[in-house]
Amino acid sequence: MSEAPSTAPVCYRHPSRETMLRCSRCDRPICTSCMNDAAVGHQCPDCVKEGRRSQRPARTAFGGSRAGQLGYATTGIIAINSLVMIASAVLGGPRAIAGAGGFFGLLGEGTPLTDFGEVLGWATYGGQVHGIAEGEWYRLFTAMFLHYGVVHLLLNMMLVAQLGRYLETQLGPMRFLALYLLAGLGGNVTAYVFQPANQPSAGASTATFGLIAAVFVVNRRLLRDPGPMVPLLVTNLIFTFTIPHISIAGHLGGLVSGAAAAAALAYPKLPHRTLKQVIGLSALLIVLVAAAVFRTQSILG
Structure with a gap:
């Protein structure tokens, strides 16, 4: 008798890895290799990149980057x-x-x-x-x-x-x-x-x-x-x-x-x-x- 297929979510970047973790920003499933600590929960690599693009670069008191x-x-x-x-x-x-x-x-x-x-x-x-x-x-x-x-x-x-x-x-x-x-x-x-x-x-x-x-x-x-x-x-x-x-x-x-x-x-x-x-x-x-x-x-x- 064959086993029933797993219904656990899989990481959107690694389909072979089951996970119960989700990105707190986009709600997609992510594995431990893909998660990045955030102020609230964890974020996926794509959301981290998007956040960096929308974030204003830090400047010194004189405008230096x-x-x-x-x-x-x-x-x-x-x-x-x-x-x-x-x-x-x-x-x-x-x-x-x-x-x-x-x-x-x-x-x-x-x-x-x-x-x-x-x-x-x-x-x-x-x-x-x-x-x-x-x-x-x-x-x-x-x-x-x-x-x-x-x-x-x-x-x-x-x-x-x-x-x-x-x-x-x-x-x-x-x-x-x-x-x-x-x-x-x-x-x-x-x-x-x-x-x-x-x-x-x-x-x-x-x-x-x-x-x-x-x-x-x-x-x-x-x-x-x-x-x-x-x-x-x-x-x-x-x-x-x-x-x-x-x-x-x-x-x-x-x-x-x-x-x-x-x-x-x-x-x-x-x-x-x-x-x-x-x-x-x-x-x-x-x-x-x-x-x-x-x-x-x-x-x-």
């Missing part, structure tokens, strides 16, 4: 600087890496790549006139990715790794990149404005000084104690003013620009927070461009 926790922007900045250093060493040879002087003899010498992209107001070399005033405006951007040797690179990338991850988590990747680039640009513009026209400079330190200032601003906005950042700032300022061949103007310009960009990101509130942030950053960019144009006119005039 959860993507900032992954640190992609910080990692990308370090990777680009490292690749540019490798290219510079290939073009410049061993002395481009270290041993050419500066910072106790540990820095490298200039290379064709640094000659091409460093901050330079106006000068003649290679039988030609070069410089920002001569139309090479890209130098204000490229200089923040160039370094005179591996030690120079490592010192800056250590700060990017330490401060960048924190700021990217708070601001999100796009806002953090805007902060980093504006700080670097601000430092380079300041170097262009206040250094002799034929004095070159390069390095991510314009941007890293901006990151130091940004941590102060962000922590202040979050009502956190910025005190632990003071020794780092003081140490870097001591290096800036005591070690020869360091761009004082570039470092201070990056510090001020980073603080201004961070304030533009940290203090706007809802509604229209993103729009207010864009306006603040755009205003800073306009000021920097105006300063560079004024300096160009003074050199050529």
